[in-house]
Amino acid sequence: MRILFLESTSGLHRNVNPYLFPEGFSMLRTFCNEFEEAGHEVVTTLNSELERYESWINASQIYTHDELKEAMECDIDRSLVIAPEGELELIIRELKRNDIPILGSEEDVISKAGNKWKTYNKLKNIVPQPRTWDSPPHDKNSVVVKPKFGVGSEEIRLDSPEKNFSDEMIFQEPLSGKHASCCLLMKDDEWSVLSVNEQKIIRKNREYKYRGNRIPLENEKHGEKCAEIALKLANEMGLKGYCGVDLVINDEYFLIEVNPRITTSFVGLSSVLEDNLAELLVDSILDNRPISTPNLDNFSDLSIPRAEKDVMIESEKLDKLEKIPEIISPPYLTEGKVEEGYPIFLTVGCGESYDEAEEKTEEGIKEAINTLNIDKNAVTWT
Numbered sequence: 001m002r003i004l005f006l007e008s009t010s011g012l013h014r015n016v017n018p019y020l021f022p023e024g025f026s027m028l029r030t031f032c033n034e035f036e037e038a039g040h041e042v043v044t045t046l047n048s049e050l051e052r053y054e055s056w057i058n059a060s061q062i063y064t065h066d067e068l069k070e071a072m073e074c075d076i077d078r079s080l081v082i083a084p085e086g087e088l089e090l091i092i093r094e095l096k097r098n099d100i101p102i103l104g105s106e107e108d109v110i111s112k113a114g115n116k117w118k119t120y121n122k123l124k125n126i127v128p129q130p131r132t133w134d135s136p137p138h139d140k141n142s143v144v145v146k147p148k149f150g151v152g153s154e155e156i157r158l159d160s161p162e163k164n165f166s167d168e169m170i171f172q173e174p175l176s177g178k179h180a181s182c183c184l185l186m187k188d189d190e191w192s193v194l195s196v197n198e199q200k201i202i203r204k205n206r207e208y209k210y211r212g213n214r215i216p217l218e219n220e221k222h223g224e225k226c227a228e229i230a231l232k233l234a235n236e237m238g239l240k241g242y243c244g245v246d247l248v249i250n251d252e253y254f255l256i257e258v259n260p261r262i263t264t265s266f267v268g269l270s271s272v273l274e275d276n277l278a279e280l281l282v283d284s285i286l287d288n289r290p291i292s293t294p295n296l297d298n299f300s301d302l303s304i305p306r307a308e309k310d311v312m313i314e315s316e317k318l319d320k321l322e323k324i325p326e327i328i329s330p331p332y333l334t335e336g337k338v339e340e341g342y343p344i345f346l347t348v349g350c351g352e353s354y355d356e357a358e359e360k361t362e363e364g365i366k367e368a369i370n371t372l373n374i375d376k377n378a379v380t381w382t
Contacts, residue, residue, distance in 0.1 A: 001282070002041045004076040004100060005031055005059075006091060008083035011045035012065055018339070021332040022304055022346040023264045025053070027082050029328060030267045031277065033058045038278040043074050052315075053330060056322055072098045078286070080104060080241075082262050085114020086149045103285055104241035105260045113237045113260040116148050117170050127233050127255045130248075131173040136161035144172040144208075156208040177250030180217055182230035183265050186239045187284055190291040191231055194273065194280075196223035197265050199246065200303070211381070212302040212346075214354060215268050225253050233258065241285060242266065242277075264346075267328060268302035271350050298350045301357035304343045305365055305381035311338045313372050320371050321345065326364025331372075344379060 009017055009024030017024075028044065035042045042059040045068060054062055063071045072095065079095050080103045081088060089107040096102070105113070112118050120132040130144075137143060138161055146156040148168050158174060165171075179199035185192045198218065200211035217223040230245035237258060244263035246256040270277050275294035284291045313333055321327045329346040331338050338344050345368060349360025361381075369376050 004079040018332045022329040025329040034278040158206045177248045192291045193227040268300040272298040299357040301361045
C-alpha cells in the first residue's frame, strides 16, 4: 500500500518553526520508518531547507514542501497527517478533494476536539477538568493562558487576568500535580490504550515548557484511572485512529487536552512497543481486524534538550548525529545557531528500567554535544 505521510512543521511550510521542529521531524521520521518496515511504500514531503536530512527519513519518495500537489498525484492509497488543529482540517479537506482517504478522525471531529473551549464545554459534565473561561476572570490572581488552538506547550503561560489578551486565548485555573498522557488507537466499536506516559512539564519564567516523557507511567493505579478517563472522552468525542489525551493527577484526575492526531509521545512509544505502529493501524482500521493491545517490552525516556544561550553549530558536523541511535531529530539552525530557549534535538533512550532508559538518554545527549563541539553548560535537559 502507498501511504502519503504529511507532517506540517518539517514538511509543509515555507518557514520552519524552530520551536516545534524537533518534535515534528521526530514524528515524521518515526512513522515513515514504521510504515516502510511494515512493507508499505511511503511518500512524504520535507522542507527544501532540510534536504541534508533526507537520509534520516525512510521513504520511497520525498518531495519538497511546495510539491504537495505532485505528492498527491502518486496513486496514493491512504494518507496520515500531523498538523496543528485548524491547519489539520484544511489539509484533510484538500486530500479528500483529491480522493485520498484519511487514516484518522474526520474534519468535524478534529474541529471540535482541537478547539479547547469547545472541548471543555462538551466534556465538563463527563470528566473532571480545571475551571475554564473564554474571557479573563478578573477575580483571580493568576490563570493559565493558552491558545484555543495550539500544539505542545506553545504559548502556554501563567499570567495575570488583568492584561489584554487576544480573543483566541482561553483561561484555566492552575493545577498542581503529575502530568500524564495516554496514547490511544480508536475505531468505531473498539479501542486500545497503547500506553500511559509521564509528561515532563516544567514552568520557567511563568511559561510552561514540554521537556519530554517517560513510558510507562510509574504508578500502575494512576495509569489505569488515566486510561479509563481517556477512553471515555475519546469515545465521547468520536476520535478515530491514533490520538492522545493529556491529564494532570493530584487528588483527582483532570483532563487537560485532547489531541485528535499523533502526538510526540508516539515517538517514545515506537521504541518500546512490541508491535509495529503502522501494522496496528492498518490491521485495525483498514483490514477491520480486532484491535490488539501489545505489550511494552521496555522503558523509554524521551528528552528535548534546550539551549541556555545562543549555541553556534558547524553545519558540516550535523550529519554525524544520524549515527547516534538516541538522537531522533537533528537541530534546526537559524543563521548557524540554535537560539537561546529553543530545542536543540530530540532524544530517546530505552532500557530495562526507568534509570537505564534515562542513562541511555543522557549518554546520547552527551555524545551529541561532543560531536557538535557544544559547550555542555549551554544545554539543559532536566
